[in-house]
Amino acid sequence: MNATDFSIGICVPEFMNAALCVYKIVLFDKVLQRFVATLCFICLVWPFYPFFHLVEWKAFLAFDTILSFWHGTCKIFRVNCLNISVIIGGSRLLHYSIAVIPGDGIGPEVMNEGLKVLKAIEESHGGIRFACDEKPWNCEYYLKNGRMMPENGLDVLKDYDLILLGAIGAPGVPDHISVWELILPIRRAFQQYVNLRPVKLLRGLESPLRYKGHDDLDFVVVRENTEGEYSNMGGRMHQGTPFEMAVQNNVFTRYGTERIIKYAYNLAEKRPKKRLTAATKSNGINHSMPFWDEIVKEVGREHAGIETNLYHIDALAAYFITRPEEFDVVVASNLFGDILTDLGAAVVGGLGLAPSANINPEREFPSMFEPIHGSAPDIAGKGIANPIAQIWSLSMMMDHLGLPEIGKVILDSIEQVLIDGKVQTPDLGGKATTKELGDEIVSQIYKATR
Numbered sequence: 001m002n003a004t005d006f007s008i009g010i011c012v013p014e015f016m017n018a019a020l021c022v023y024k025i026v027l028f029d030k031v032l033q034r035f036v037a038t039l040c041f042i043c044l045v046w047p048f049y050p051f052f053h054l055v056e057w058k059a060f061l062a063f064d065t066i067l068s069f070w071h072g073t074c075k076i077f078r079v080n081c082l083n084i085s086v087i088i089g090g091s092r093l094l095h096y097s098i099a100v101i102p103g104d105g106i107g108p109e110v111m112n113e114g115l116k117v118l119k120a121i122e123e124s125h126g127g128i129r130f131a132c133d134e135k136p137w138n139c140e141y142y143l144k145n146g147r148m149m150p151e152n153g154l155d156v157l158k159d160y161d162l163i164l165l166g167a168i169g170a171p172g173v174p175d176h177i178s179v180w181e182l183i184l185p186i187r188r189a190f191q192q193y194v195n196l197r198p199v200k201l202l203r204g205l206e207s208p209l210r211y212k213g214h215d216d217l218d219f220v221v222v223r224e225n226t227e228g229e230y231s232n233m234g235g236r237m238h239q240g241t242p243f244e245m246a247v248q249n250n251v252f253t254r255y256g257t258e259r260i261i262k263y264a265y266n267l268a269e270k271r272p273k274k275r276l277t278a279a280t281k282s283n284g285i286n287h288s289m290p291f292w293d294e295i296v297k298e299v300g301r302e303h304a305g306i307e308t309n310l311y312h313i314d315a316l317a318a319y320f321i322t323r324p325e326e327f328d329v330v331v332a333s334n335l336f337g338d339i340l341t342d343l344g345a346a347v348v349g350g351l352g353l354a355p356s357a358n359i360n361p362e363r364e365f366p367s368m369f370e371p372i373h374g375s376a377p378d379i380a381g382k383g384i385a386n387p388i389a390q391i392w393s394l395s396m397m398m399d400h401l402g403l404p405e406i407g408k409v410i411l412d413s414i415e416q417v418l419i420d421g422k423v424q425t426p427d428l429g430g431k432a433t434t435k436e437l438g439d440e441i442v443s444q445i446y447k448a449t450r
């Protein structure tokens with residue numbers, strides 16, 4: 001995942017400052033801006049050379065701080081021994097391989113913009129590389145090959161650090177095939193049991209809910225992603241006869257339920273409101289939902305500082321509209337979470353603004369990042385899809401990689417473009433194309449990191 005370059009230099013203390021400067025140039029030779037920054041630094045401090053024994057460390061520390069603010073991967077140490085100084089430096093080049101599945105419909109259109117953002121991050125950061133491999137696995141592939149991905153598709157994906165998905169689904173292929181042969185196998189095989197879906201009203205946008213502002217609409221839905229109502233246990237009998245029947249079983253295991261609820265509580269511990277809301281329907285679904293509620297209460301006992309509310313899904317859907325400010329972390333089963341988050345997307349401006357992360361918290365397998373929307377056949381090919389959900393999913397990817405400062409740059413850039421309000425796709429009330437909005441966000445990223 002990461003390549004680390006270490007090097008050691010030795011010189012007498014008198015030349016240390018010049019050597020450090022040169023060293024830093026070499027260390028950052030990949031990026032012209034660092035070269036210029038270092039040159040500026042030399043020009044600035046050189047006249048003060050006679051006083052270096054007083055100020056050098058402060059100056060260098062300041063310089064390192066500036067670099068590590070954005071770079072975060074550079075470390076330089078100086079060790080003085082007898083009359084010899086040793087500089088030990090390391091610059092970690094972060095390297096991530098990403099399997100890119102653009103998919104169908106607007107998937108490839110929004111993916112193009114996402115890939116431009118990754119490029120902009122690489123260029124402005126300098127210490128990070130994303131090796132993206134595109135996989136043509138979609139409904140067209142299905143129509144040619146009779147399957148959504150090759151037989152060894154999951155083995156191929158397993159070797160990547162991350163997966164980036166656009167959207168899947170096309171009119172010529174039944175939805176249960178495209179979803180069950182591509183997305184669900186990936187989520188399950190890679191134990192991506194957490195589906196994180198933020199519901200956040202971005203700055204620059206207004207909610208369709210009157211009187212609800214940015215502070216009222218900022219929570220996250222944790223959706224169980226591997227079992228529950230999306231189980232393939234069941235079947236059909238007596239097809240084509242009047243006795244025809246279909247059975248679809250819900251599957252709630254203790255293991256699967258406990259791990260998602262524990263994840264949600266741990267997330268609630270890190271958030272400001274310290275509140276967890278669990279979606280249930282134990283009045284109508286009388287086996288699996290009481291079981292779910294029991295586990296919420298059991299795990300909740302280990303999190304005394306978190307206020308817990310269990311709401312029936314029908315009431316909860318209404319509260320998303322009437323009192324969204326109440327929520328902080330909402331945990332829900334697979335189906336409930338799926339439906340709730342389309343509603344969540346609607347209250348913050350639409351499906352084009354809703355990202356998601358399919359996380360394998362143990363990091364044994366790649367996690368997958370995608371917009372929550374589908375392939376939108378009604379607007380596919382028109383070049384007007386909103387790319388923000390896809391781009392925001394990259395911000396979530398950076399958070400997952402432990403690079404929240406980059407995640408923040410991406411999200412801040414999206415918000416800045418929305419605040420400027422000059423380039424907006426039709427779903428936001430504007431006339432801009434997918435490409436124009438993507439370009440605007442990219443140029444904002446360059447501006448923010450200059």
Ligand SMILES: NC(=O)c1ccc[n+]([C@@H]2O[C@H](COP(=O)([O-])OP(=O)(O)OC[C@H]3O[C@@H](n4cnc5c(N)ncnc54)[C@H](O)[C@@H]3O)[C@@H](O)[C@H]2O)c1
Pocket residue numbers: 106110166167168169170171175179183351352353370371372373374375376377378379384385386387389427
């Ligand atoms: N994860 C996935 O890949 C995924 C998720 C949901 C649906 N699907 C599939 O997508 C296909 C269409 O499903 P659907 O119509 O129910 O849902 P959808 O999300 O594709 O579209 C719903 C509505 O939202 C609009 N919309 C969606 N994304 C938008 C964007 N980025 N910008 C502007 N408008 C946007 C569409 O134009 C449409 O009117 C189906 O085949 C379905 O199975 C796939």
